[in-house]
Amino acid sequence: MSDSTWHAVLVAVLVTLVAVGLLPAVGGVYQYLLVPVHGFRNHLRRAGPYLPRVAVVVPAWNEGAVLEASLERLMRLQYPPDRLRVFVVDDASTDDTPDVVRAKAAEHPGRIVLLRREQGGQGKAHTLNHGIAHLLSDDWMQALLIMDADVIYRPDALRRMTRHLADERVGAVTAYIREGSRRPGAIARFIGYEYVTAQACARRAQNVMGAIACLAGGAQLHTRANLEAVGGRIDTSTLAEDTFTTFLTQLDGRSVVFDGQAVVLAEEPDSVRALWKQRVRWARGNVQITHRFRRVWFRPARGHRLGAVDFGLVWFSVFALPFTLIAASVGLVGLYFAAPGTAAAVFGELWWFGIATYVFITVTTLLVDLETARRSWFEGLMFPGVGALVLVVASAHPEFWLVTVPGLVGLRMSATGTEVWTLLLYCWPVLSMALSRVVHDLEGVPVLGHLSKPLLYVVGYGPLLCAITLDAYVRQWRGTAQVWDKTEKTGKVAA
Amino acid sequence: MTGPQxxxxxxxxxxxxxxxxxxxxxxxxxxxxxxFVAFAGVAAAVVTGLLLLVVAVAR
Incomplete structure (x- = not known):
């Protein structure tokens, strides 16, 4: 092949890499286009009055600080008291967890039960299985609610979940976990917004698709029949036991429903380090799920929708996000050196895509949960980071940063400055992930630690999640030991 | 009418x-x-469309 042919092939490959970088946004927009459909196509039309006998399993390891409020709120649920029993499975806690539970059990005889594991530390799934084995030993339980020790159920939440079980085709129901700290810091506010996108919006879209990616770990309600059909126990081989059960339920032909009006409040990490630890575990769990169910993806089947093309697109849009960001940067920087004109043309032509994706997703998210929007609207706007917003503006108005802004202070950008600026923009998707690690490392460092939060707003919460996900993939690939790291909670949910 | 009790x-x-x-x-x-989520989606689409129009004209 001639040099010009090689050059054309190289340019085509680089343009393709840029296009690959857009795929997650396409998946995101697709999900968001389904959100309004949920207004008219949802499972509420098949819901009905149904109040089964519900056993609540609460796995607890050193949860003394948060359990009292959670149990008290469970006792105040608007649900028939004779049809609700709570079983706290104490995973060999070393704090006052057993004492707190015993005190509550004395206040509510027969309604709160303490189950203690003398040898713990094996993780949440093992703890849950201890409780589930106990519950399946008699036939009192008609439905099982699995929750976390620190979440707070709104009084109407449980009955808004059980109503879907009136439809016998439903195997499990999940609720909307909302960040509910009394005084949320920056990270908790970002998480609050993230949960609107990842749950209130994405799960509604998945309801419309007919396939749910994950029952929230803190709010999953199973019918007894479903629990028995998936083996009467929770899988212990992955770090994503809730997703595993969600998949098994659907593969077995029962549907899973998300009810966005059944609200559960949770305290989420308020530091980058705690978030990093939690999300590495989640992302490694997703790698395991992706591998374990590898014969499901993109293989439409009767009886479930997990193999549907649209669900696969959505799943892999999230799964591949760090790689697609790298692909976009490599493509743009490669084009800058191989064919500068093409690089500028591709970058400039995408202006509408960046704006449309950002505005459509942000406005929808803020409107879907106005309560969270009041607390987290700024974090919503800053979700992609100041850097990414600069990038979008540069795409729409290339002269803005190169001529207009320097002109305001009487300066003129030199040719070298223009080159550096352009490369900086093209590198930003990768650079933002690298800087996310700096945000993590700076946190807690004397004096310099104050820069961590402002830098987070520059980098963006989205790129931070991508960096964490990439770290998780590397750890998984290297076979780093799986550790069940508990996220520290302090009981600051607004009860 | 609903009585007080x-x-x-x-x-x-x-x-x-x-x-x-x-x-x-x-x-x-x-x-x-x-x-309401239908309204949210439609409102977001309208805002997005309008903004794209403004930017396209200003470009």
Whole structure:
């Protein structure tokens, strides 16, 4: 092949890499286009009055600080008291967890039960299985609610979940976990917004698709029949036991429903380090799920929708996000050196895509949960980071940063400055992930630690999640030991 | 008319009675409320379209 042919092939490959970088946004927009459909196509039309006998399993390891409020709120649920029993499975806690539970059990005889594991530390799934084995030993339980020790159920939440079980085709129901700290810091506010996108919006879209990616770990309600059909126990081989059960339920032909009006409040990490630890575990769990169910993806089947093309697109849009960001940067920087004109043309032509994706997703998210929007609207706007917003503006108005802004202070950008600026923009998707690690490392460092939060707003919460996900993939690939790291909670949910 | 001692036949207090009628009413109300997400999506699409138009004209 001639040099010009090689050059054309190289340019085509680089343009393709840029296009690959857009795929997650396409998946995101697709999900968001389904959100309004949920207004008219949802499972509420098949819901009905149904109040089964519900056993609540609460796995607890050193949860003394948060359990009292959670149990008290469970006792105040608007649900028939004779049809609700709570079983706290104490995973060999070393704090006052057993004492707190015993005190509550004395206040509510027969309604709160303490189950203690003398040898713990094996993780949440093992703890849950201890409780589930106990519950399946008699036939009192008609439905099982699995929750976390620190979440707070709104009084109407449980009955808004059980109503879907009136439809016998439903195997499990999940609720909307909302960040509910009394005084949320920056990270908790970002998480609050993230949960609107990842749950209130994405799960509604998945309801419309007919396939749910994950029952929230803190709010999953199973019918007894479903629990028995998936083996009467929770899988212990992955770090994503809730997703595993969600998949098994659907593969077995029962549907899973998300009810966005059944609200559960949770305290989420308020530091980058705690978030990093939690999300590495989640992302490694997703790698395991992706591998374990590898014969499901993109293989439409009767009886479930997990193999549907649209669900696969959505799943892999999230799964591949760090790689697609790298692909976009490599493509743009490669084009800058191989064919500068093409690089500028591709970058400039995408202006509408960046704006449309950002505005459509942000406005929808803020409107879907106005309560969270009041607390987290700024974090919503800053979700992609100041850097990414600069990038979008540069795409729409290339002269803005190169001529207009320097002109305001009487300066003129030199040719070298223009080159550096352009490369900086093209590198930003990768650079933002690298800087996310700096945000993590700076946190807690004397004096310099104050820069961590402002830098987070520059980098963006989205790129931070991508960096964490990439770290998780590397750890998984290297076979780093799986550790069940508990996220520290302090009981600051607004009860 | 609802008397002062009578429970209202709609709203959270009525739904909390957990009677079949109350639960069915809550479901119907939630179904209507769910239509808000349709409004949210349409409103977001309109805002997006308008902004794209403004930027396209200004370019």
């Amino acid at each position: 009578e429970r209202p036949r709609s709203g959270p207090a009525w739904w909390a009675t957990l009677s079949d009628e109350a639960t069915a009413d809550e479901i119907a109300t939630n179904r209507r409320r769910e239509r």
